[in-house]
Amino acid sequence: MGSTRNNLIVLGLVVVLLGVAAYLIFLRQPVTESTQLGLDLQGGVSAQLRGSQTGGGDVSREEMEQASDLIRQRIDRLGVAEPDVRVQGEDQIVVQIPGVENPREIIDIIGRTAQLGFYQVLAVEGSPNTPAEEVQSVEDELEEDLKDDQEFEPGETKVLFEESPALQGGGTDVFGYVVRQQPDLTGEALQQNGANVAFDPNNKRTVSLQLTTEGGDQMAELTQEMLNEATVSGEPAQLAIALDQDIQSAPQLNEVLADQISISNDGLPEGLPEDEARQLETVLNTGALPVNMEIISQTTVGPTLGLSSLRSGLFAALIGFALVLVLLVVIYRALGLVAALALLIYAFLMWGIIVAVPVTMTLPGIAGIVLSIGVAADANVVIFERIKEEVRRGRTSRAAIQAGYDRGFRAIVDGNITTLITAFILFALSTGSVRGFAVLLVIGVVLSMFTAVVVTRALLGLLSGRGVQLSPGMMGVSKGDISAERTAG
Amino acid sequence: MFPSVDFVGKWRRWFAISGVLLALGLLAIAIGRLDLGIDFQGGAQFTATGADRQLGENEVTDVLPPRIAEKSVVTTLGNNGYEVRTPVLSGAESQEVEDALSEALGAEVSATTVSPAFGEQIRNQALQAVIAALLIIVAFISIRFEFSFAIASMAALVHDVLLTVGFYAIFGREVSLVTVVAVLTVLGYSLYDTIIIFDRIRENAPTVGYNRRRFDEMVNASIRQVVRRSIYTSIFTLIPVTALLIFGESTLSDFAFALLVGILAGAYSSIFIAPQVLSLYKAWRAGSVQRSPRSA
Numbered sequence: 001m002g003s004t005r006n007n008l009i010v011l012g013l014v015v016v017l018l019g020v021a022a023y024l025i026f027l028r029q030p031v032t033e034s035t036q037l038g039l040d041l042q043g044g045v046s047a048q049l050r051g052s053q054t055g056g057g058d059v060s061r062e063e064m065e066q067a068s069d070l071i072r073q074r075i076d077r078l079g080v081a082e083p084d085v086r087v088q089g090e091d092q093i094v095v096q097i098p099g100v101e102n103p104r105e106i107i108d109i110i111g112r113t114a115q116l117g118f119y120q121v122l123a124v125e126g127s128p129n130t131p132a133e134e135v136q137s138v139e140d141e142l143e144e145d146l147k148d149d150q151e152f153e154p155g156e157t158k159v160l161f162e163e164s165p166a167l168q169g170g171g172t173d174v175f176g177y178v179v180r181q182q183p184d185l186t187g188e189a190l191q192q193n194g195a196n197v198a199f200d201p202n203n204k205r206t207v208s209l210q211l212t213t214e215g216g217d218q219m220a221e222l223t224q225e226m227l228n229e230a231t232v233s234g235e236p237a238q239l240a241i242a243l244d245q246d247i248q249s250a251p252q253l254n255e256v257l258a259d260q261i262s263i264s265n266d267g268l269p270e271g272l273p274e275d276e277a278r279q280l281e282t283v284l285n286t287g288a289l290p291v292n293m294e295i296i297s298q299t300t301v302g303p304t305l306g307l308s309s310l311r312s313g314l315f316a317a318l319i320g321f322a323l324v325l326v327l328l329v330v331i332y333r334a335l336g337l338v339a340a341l342a343l344l345i346y347a348f349l350m351w352g353i354i355v356a357v358p359v360t361m362t363l364p365g366i367a368g369i370v371l372s373i374g375v376a377a378d379a380n381v382v383i384f385e386r387i388k389e390e391v392r393r394g395r396t397s398r399a400a401i402q403a404g405y406d407r408g409f410r411a412i413v414d415g416n417i418t419t420l421i422t423a424f425i426l427f428a429l430s431t432g433s434v435r436g437f438a439v440l441l442v443i444g445v446v447l448s449m450f451t452a453v454v455v456t457r458a459l460l461g462l463l464s465g466r467g468v469q470l471s472p473g474m475m476g477v478s479k480g481d482i483s484a485e486r487t488a489g
Numbered sequence: 490m491f492p493s494v495d496f497v498g499k500w501r502r503w504f505a506i507s508g509v510l511l512a513l514g515l516l517a518i519a520i521g522r523l524d525l526g527i528d529f530q531g532g533a534q535f536t537a538t539g540a541d542r543q544l545g546e547n548e549v550t551d552v553l554p555p556r557i558a559e560k561s562v563v564t565t566l567g568n569n570g571y572e573v574r575t576p577v578l579s580g581a582e583s584q585e586v587e588d589a590l591s592e593a594l595g596a597e598v599s600a601t602t603v604s605p606a607f608g609e610q611i612r613n614q615a616l617q618a619v620i621a622a623l624l625i626i627v628a629f630i631s632i633r634f635e636f637s638f639a640i641a642s643m644a645a646l647v648h649d650v651l652l653t654v655g656f657y658a659i660f661g662r663e664v665s666l667v668t669v670v671a672v673l674t675v676l677g678y679s680l681y682d683t684i685i686i687f688d689r690i691r692e693n694a695p696t697v698g699y700n701r702r703r704f705d706e707m708v709n710a711s712i713r714q715v716v717r718r719s720i721y722t723s724i725f726t727l728i729p730v731t732a733l734l735i736f737g738e739s740t741l742s743d744f745a746f747a748l749l750v751g752i753l754a755g756a757y758s759s760i761f762i763a764p765q766v767l768s769l770y771k772a773w774r775a776g777s778v779q780r781s782p783r784s785a
Contacts, residue, residue, distance in 0.1 A: 040740070043599075048607065104584060296607035302597035305538045309738055316736035320729025327728065331721070363740040364670060370733055371674065371748065374726030375681075381725055382685060385718035411688040414633055415681035421629060422622050422677030426670060429618045434670050441674070 004465045010458035014345060021352025034355045037098075038362035038436060041310040043303035044098040049111055051091045051291035059091050063290040068093050071110050073286045078106065093293070103300040105275060111295045113244050114283035116190060116209075117183030118219070118261075119160070120226050121238035121250060122151040124178070129171040135163060142176035151178050160240065162247035164265055177240050177247060184222050187288055189215025191259075195284035197277045198262065204271025206264040207280045216259025223257045243280070313366040320370055321347065324377050332384050334474040338459045339380040339452070346376050346451040353443055364437035372444025375419065379452035382415075383408035384475070391477050397470045405457050412453065416445050496712045496760065497705040497768050503761035507648060514655015523658040526574075526665040529612050531605030533578045535586055536739075540569040541595030549573065552593035554585050566739070569596070577605060615669040619650070622676050634687055637774070641767035642683045645758035649679045652754040653747055660746075667740050671747030678726070678748075679755020682719045683763045689715045690764065701772050708764050716760060723756040 025034050039046050051059045051067060064087045075083040075097065084096040095110055125145055127138045139161050146152055146159050162175045194210035211219055223239065230237035230253070237253040241263055249263045263280060265272045272280070325343060328336040350369065354361065387404030391397060420442060427438035464470070472478075496503075517523070527534050544552075546563045549571055553561060561575040571594065575586065583602055591598045603611075623646060630639040653672055657664055689711040695703065727749065734745035 050606070107580070295604070296610075297601070297603040299601040300599055302538065302599045304597045305536060305599045308538060309740070312736055312738045313733075313741055316733045316741060317729070319736060320732030323728045323732065324725055327725065364667060364744065367671075367733060367737075367741055367744045367748075370729045371678070371726065374729050375678075377725040378681065378722040381721045382718060385715075385721065389714065407692075411685045414688060415684045417629065418626055418680040418684065419674075419677035421625050422673050425618050425622045425625070426673055429614050429621075434666065437670060 004462065007458040007461040007465070010454055011462065014455055017349055017352070018345065021349055021355075024352050024355045035351075036358045036360045037306075037310065038360045038365070039096055039098055039299070039306075040301055040363045041306045041313075041361060042098055043301045043306040044096065045100050045103040045106055045298070045300050046094070046096040047107060047110060047298040048088075048296050049093045049095070049293045050296050051093065051289075051293055054292060059291045061087070061090075064091065064093065067289045067291055067293065070286050070289055071095060074109050074282050075106065077282045077286065078109065092296075099303065105279065107295065107298055109279050109282060111293045112283050113289045113292050114187075114286070115244055115288045116187030116284060117242045118185040118189075118222070119177070119179035119240040119242060120184050120222065121240050122157060122178040122180070123149045124175060124238065124250075125149075126173060126175040128173045129166045129169045130174050131171050135172055135174060138174050139176065142174065146176050146178050149178055156181055160242055160245055160247050162240075162250060165268055175247070175250070177238075177250065179240055179242075183242070185215070185218055187284070189218060190284065191215070193285050195281045197281050200262070200264060200271065204264065204266065204269075205274065205277050206262040206271055207277050207284070209261040209263065209284070211259040211261065213259065219261070220256050220258050223253055223255075227253055227256065243283070248280070309363055313363060317366055317370050317373075321373055324373060328377060328380065331476055332380075333476045334470050335380075335384050335387065335460075335476070338456050338463075339377070339384070341459065342380070342451045342456045343373070343376055345455060346448055347373070349451065350444060350447060353447065354440070359439055359443070360436055362436040364434060365440045368437040368440035369444060372441060372448060375416070375445060376448030376452045379408075379412045379416075379448060380456060382412055383453070383456075388475060388477050391472050391475060397472070397475065398464055401460055401464070401470075405453070409453060412449065416449060419445050491713060491716060494713075495709060497708050497765055500761075500765035500769065503765060507652070507757070507762060511648070511651055511655060514652060514659055517655060517658035522661055523654070524661055524663045526663040527601065527603045527608070528666040529608045529664070531577050531603050531608040533575045533583055533586070533600065533602040535573040535575075535590055536566070536599045537571040537573075537590050537594050537596035538566075538569070538599070539596055540571065542593070543569065544571075544594065546571075549590075549593070552589050554582070554589065557582060557586060571596070578602065611666060615666075618669070618673055619676070622673055623647075626676070626680060630684075630687075634691060637767055637770050638687050638691075640770055641763045642680060642687070644766045645683050645755070645763040646676055646680065648758045648762055649675060649751055649754040653751045656750045657747070662743070662746060665743060667743050668747050671744045672751065675748060675751025675755060679751055679758065682722060682756055682759035685719060685722070686712060686715055686759055686764060687767075690767070699771065699775055701768075701775065704771060705768050708768055712760060712764055719756060719759055723752055726752055 025031060028034070051064055053059060068085045068087050071093065072083060072085040075085070075095070082098065084094075086094050088094050097106060100106060123146060125142050127142060130138045142161070143159050151157065152159070157178050158181055159176050159178055162177070163172050166173045189211045191210045191212045194212075196208050196210070198206050198208040200206050223237070226237040226239065238250050239253055239257070240247045240250040241261065242248060249265065251264070263272070271277075321343075325340045328340045328343070330336070332339065350372070353359070359365070383404045386408045387400045390400035390403045395403065423438045423441040423445070427435055427442075546565060549563045550558050550561065553573070557575055557578065561573050564572045566572050571590070573586065573590065578586065583600060587598045587600055590596065623643065626646070627639045627643055630642050650672055653675060654664075657668065690708055693707050693711050695707065730745050730748045730752065733741050734749055737745060
């Protein structure tokens with residue numbers, strides 16, 4: 001049963017650990033801020049994106065790292081607190097942002113490749129005042145028509161669309177443009193931080209683009225050429241400004257442009273809507289992502305849903321915990337009291353570890369903790385049943401306790417290792433909240449072996465060292481059981 | 490406990506009980522009752538909480554944009570919550586649904602969308618995880634015990650997993666990523682009981698040669714010695730899990746359901762499947778050794 005000195009060392013260690021846990025949980029910061037809550041408990045946005053190359057082919061690790069940096073910068077520019085942006089696997093990025101008020105805007109901004117392109121418009125066709133639900137079918141029709149245009153050459157040119165609120169009347173003005181496959185001028189022409197929200201002389205909001213000297217020269221050359229062609233053909237020259245595959249603005253050229261371009265929207269009285277202008281400014285200034293990004297899953301959790309999940313989860317966990325404590329005492333009496341004490345220590349230390357690491361608490365995490373409470377109690381059941389068995393065989397309580405711990409321990413270790421194996425597999429193959437579950441399960445299983453085996457043993461050792469002898473009745477073994485086993489055995 | 494029960498000899502009876510439940514579960518899966526959630530297929534799910542107005546499920550369907558409404562499923566959650574599941578939506582469509590719900594119900598709307606490609610990835614990962622777990626566990630038990638024990642515990646594990654999935658189909662509960670996590674946890678946990686029994690069999694196993702009658706009696710005795718322990722350990726885990734099932738919401742109750750079925754199945758298989766498979770496998774091996782002329 002170990003010497004009294006060893007038992008005192010174990011219990012001393014427990015007291016110190018409890019003290020550290022109490023400091024971490026209650027004193028280092030207000031207790032309400034001590035535990036880090038996951039998105040599913042406090043509300044927020046998470047999104048998973050997959051990167052791909054335009055022509056197929058693999059994306060490299062560096063490109064993904066670069067993309068995740070850019071995404072982080074974009075979110076930072078929106079002034080949102082603590083985004084967590086991580087590359088995961090070979091071609092995925094996970095973005096998690098707690099407690100956001102405008103999830104839609106963030107989702108819009110993170111996944112954009114944001115490749116800026118300037119195109120000479122070769123042919124154009126439009127459909128004004130299109131009702132919202134018909135936009136798609138109208139675009140399909142426009143595409144058909146434009147593909148019959150003499151300017152359209154498969155492989156050399158493509159059709160891009162512009163959708164903007166109608167200048168007069170309701171609905172959307174939809175325009176389709178035939179442009180060259182590759183932009184005539186790309187975002188590389190843009191000066192660093194060259195995009196700015198500005199207002200034109202009519203006080204309409206625009207995004208002005210400041211080009212580099214070289215970019216300005218190229219722009220001048222391009223527009224001069226376009227104006228020359230227009231003089232020959234008699235049709236007005238039009239320059240389309242596109243972000244990825246969406247035309248943002250397609251002004252008619254009256255003169256040669258240089259290093260100052262602006263994206264505008266004359267259809268609305270205020271010009272570009274404020275959030276759209278801000279998004280454009282953000283994505284243009286952070287630059288294009290090195291790869292195409294596609295959002296493959298996204299979750300937004302409102303703060304109310306998070307809070308109610310947290311409440312119900314804690315309530316369920318506490319009820320379960322209380323019932324386990326009661327049952328332990330009912331079945332194992334004095335032994336049960338010791339185990340219940342160990343379980344309380346376990347729960348408190350577990351909380352301390354969660355705060356110290358820190359582990360982000362999620363709903364599956366709560367489930368992991370609840371399960372680990374069961375596992376912790378199980379370890380004691382295994383040992384105590386063995387002790388009771390030995391008592392029924394007529395051993396003294398002291399010898400029975402010794403045998404119970406020695407023999408029970410092997411089964412507990414083997415049993416817990418299988419749980420650890422699955423927890424590690426879960427951790428290796430999963431992400432986010434599931435990882436939280438796996439981490440908590442591992443911590444819980446290891447910690448429970450300490451409290452349920454080492455701590456209870458030290459407590460029982462000290463009790464018997466002080467001359468407290470547990471009678472069979474105090475362990476939940478009736479006298480009749482003992483004699484029955486003896487005659488049977 | 491249970492001195493009169495012949496655990497090993499009556500294996501046909503125990504296997505029949507499991508067999509019937511398994512058959513029911515597999516039948517439910519066969520007729521398409523297994524409800525794979527959006528995690529596996531792609532799609533969108535909207536959760537409205539704290540609704541100011543109480544509407545029937547049909548009324549909620551009516552407020553959705555018509556082309557989405559015909560393909561969506563609305564369920565009520567508690568007093569003032571609703572859940573709407575739809576096929577894959579575009580960003581604009583999902584915004585429409587969110588706006589429609591929050592306006593009609595006066596509720597906070599949370600949303601999850603999953604693309605079909607991601608669903609496929611999750612499906613593959615889940616399958617990989619389950620297979621990896623099974624293989625590693627077999628290897629572990631082969632090392633700690635012996636190969637025949639690993640075969641027996643594998644049979645018990647496959648039994649537990651199939652039964653859990655079968656019960657999901659019978660009850661028509663939605664299978665989500667959380668379900669897979671729970672099933673994997675069950676894999677690790679249901680082994681706990683089996684290992685406790687195997688540990689005792691290992692302790693009681695005679696050092697002298699194999700004799701079927703003697704071995705089966707020893708297994709019976711071992712089960713009797715630890716059956717109370719197995720029942721108690723299961724109860725102690727089931728109590729908090731049941732609390733989660735009753736008081737937890739959505740994710741937690743899903744999780745708890747899988748654990749509850751899995752742990753019950755695990756407790757049953759540790760007493761009524763694994764030791765019997767072990768005994769049958771040993772007997773079959775001894776038989777085939779005897780039939781082979783060299784060792785006869």
